[in-house]
Amino acid sequence: MTEKKRRLPHMPQVGLRAQEQVRSFGVALATPTGPGEALLGRAASPWVRLLPYGVALALVATLLPVTITVFVNDYQVNGALAGALATAQTAPLLLAVTRPLQAWWVIFAADVFGGFVLLGADSVDGRPWPWTAMVVVGYLALMLALGLRESRRALLGVWLVTGAAGAVFEIVSPHRAGGITVLLFVLSGVVLLLTSTLRGRGEAERRLVEQETISEAERARRTLLEERTRIARELHDVVAHHMSVITVQADSAPYRIPELPDAAREEFASIASGARESLAEMRRLLVVLRSDGTEGERAPQPGLDRVQQLVEATVRAGVPAELSLAADLGELPPAVDLSAYRIVQEALANVVRHAPGATTRVSVRGDGEGWLNILVVNGPAAERTSPLEPGTGTGHGLVGMRERVRLTGGSLDTGPLPDGGFRVAARLPTRTTDS
Template identity: 75%
Template sequence: MSNGSSTPRARRLARLRALVRRGVPAGARRPLHALGLALATPRPAAPLLADARYVWLRHLPYVVAFAFVATLLPVTITVLTQDYRLDGALAGALATAQTAPLLLAVTRPLQSWWIILSADVAGALLLIAADGTAGRQWPWTPMVVVGYLALMLAVGLREPRRTLIGVWLVTGAAGWLCGLIAPNLSQPVHVLLFVLSGVVLLVTGTLRERGDAQRRLVEQETISEAERARRTLLEERARIARELHDVVAHHMSVITVQADSAPYRIPGLPDAAREEFGSIAASARESLAEMRRLLAVLRSDGTEGERAPQPGLDRVQQLVEATVRAGVPAELSLATELGDVPQTVDLSAYRIVQEALANVVRHAPGAPTRVSVRPDEDGAWLTVLVVNGPSPERDARRSPLESTGTGHGLVGMRERVRLTGGSLDTGPLPDGGFRVAARLPLRTDPAASGTATSVKGSLS
């Protein structure tokens, strides 16, 4: 039974497809198919202006839609019953179908368009048999034109360009077909609606695309800024790792030499001790080889100069003198007896002073600067302090340091402090200057260095 009934249906569908293929050129099938998919695939439901900054602006579409419905619904019923002489029940149902979906257009404009367009076409067909239609606007009444243009405003602010083109073409086709059905009643109003709806869709679609482009640009800038900050951080870490290679390699070389020479320096060593020293030397050499391979990965093009010995606190005086020659009146207070400073702390302290002075030269030219490097009373911590005043050459309208700089030097300071287990405090001063204060451990025992790293006033 089912096979017998389905066979004629399948034949009718096949004949219909064949007619469509013969009636529609092959080149037009794909665009029509794309337009059909666009009209049948609305965007995810979200209220219009949902991303607006102000609350009243987010609620504005609901207020406007309610105002249109509250105005058009009674007017439509009155005009249909009194002017077009349509039955009161039909007029009420038709007016509700043509106006109430405007409330749905705030969140689902394409679905609302399908409902309102169907109601408008149905209303045009019903008005053919009405007594007062002759000589009046048909197929679209004045209320239909106003409500439809309001609907086009919502559709244009939500849907993509292809959907807007489909909506516009279907609007013109509906008016044209109604004119073919009753040419004696047709008025130029369907042409007017076709033109006005196209203008509204064009303007609102352009505004929406511009807003989407600006939003994508802001998102891309945010992503680029995050990637740039991450890349800067990774570059600083790689640079610090390359510098620390020399420090660690020196210690490993000393261990290798001591382990290799122990059997010759210490007479009477048992064989087990000789084997142990040999194993220590072999492990140290293997570690040095692994470090060299790691350094080859970290070392980028043009960094051959970094193979030179790394500077320390003994070169801070030269650094300050170079800064003075650059036009910055800088003073140095360097403790004469620093004691045994770990190489990592020695290098980190020098780099912190170097980056701080570079920031002064770049952002506060001519500003009086004070550099202080000294240990605390018990010799457990090394304090590095760089303080500069306001620049006499600095424009008062210029942004502060943390806004105009790239933050590359401050990123390096944070990483070096984190590496040594110290603390860093940076930030602007009330008089317009800037302060960099680092506290680095001079001892490696937990009581002296602490268990956590503190970084305050981090700027990027």
């Protein structure tokens, strides 16, 4: 009793494994295959893929010698003719694994020819004619392969031709035919119907899976578009509103404060200009987010020709910055030109946010070997000056730099310096692979 109790919990697991194997075989059997492809050729298990070959080989190895023996001993057919006829009726079953319709033509012709050979042979009376038992077994196996591969129109044609051949033999010798022609006609029809139904179910399941995959991709795309629209709406409602307020206040400050010094007027004008530029950048971003990114690309993108303006705006923000921009850079690819501008922009923005007042050097030069070198180095923050955004660094700026460099095929090196400053060094190709 103890031994039986210990084994009982394992029995359901064995049953589940067997059910999974049977279900896997059923799925493989119902999965349609293409012309020239072996039956069950798309099964996951290699053993299942080899199964049709094994079954066909076993059938040929069994039916071939039995057919020869029956022809020679029971029907008194010549040995050479019996061997050739038996080979033609059984060997093409190996071809049926990959090309069942071609195999059917050979086997059907051999079966019909064998029926006429047996008609003139001795000792036919009282024995199956025109189809022997071996012919019935091999033919039904062939119908199984046909039903899993060919179209319903082809299967209907095969079945009607089989019935027509049996009817001809019934007319030629009705007292010898018996009921085996009707039996083969009925059994072949049943096998073709069952296998065709199984194949149709597999095709329906495959189409359903494809449709579900397409629907899932469409749902994911719709979700992405909805999320981008939501982000665009939030940017417009929150950030764009505040930037517009800053622009209006900066433009109206000289009129609202008559005694404002000239230096302050210039500072307010610079603030208004920067705010308007930010609003223009945000409008381009909103267009990209709301229109799959196609319309936004039509807007002109900034490049290295505007780096001087970036540095001047940084100086006005209180960061002493110097720019060294080579004049012989030539015509850069648009992606490289934009990426270089964005890298310098993000590096200077990080200095303003995290190291205000730090001395900064910006260098943009070509090395003459097809590479553009960008270097932004800042020293430590000025004394008794706190960062504008203490403790809020998310690292998204550096991530964006790395992504732009990776997309253009360049390299990026960032990190702190021993004196407390920071260094951003990027290397971008000045020629694309297409040029």
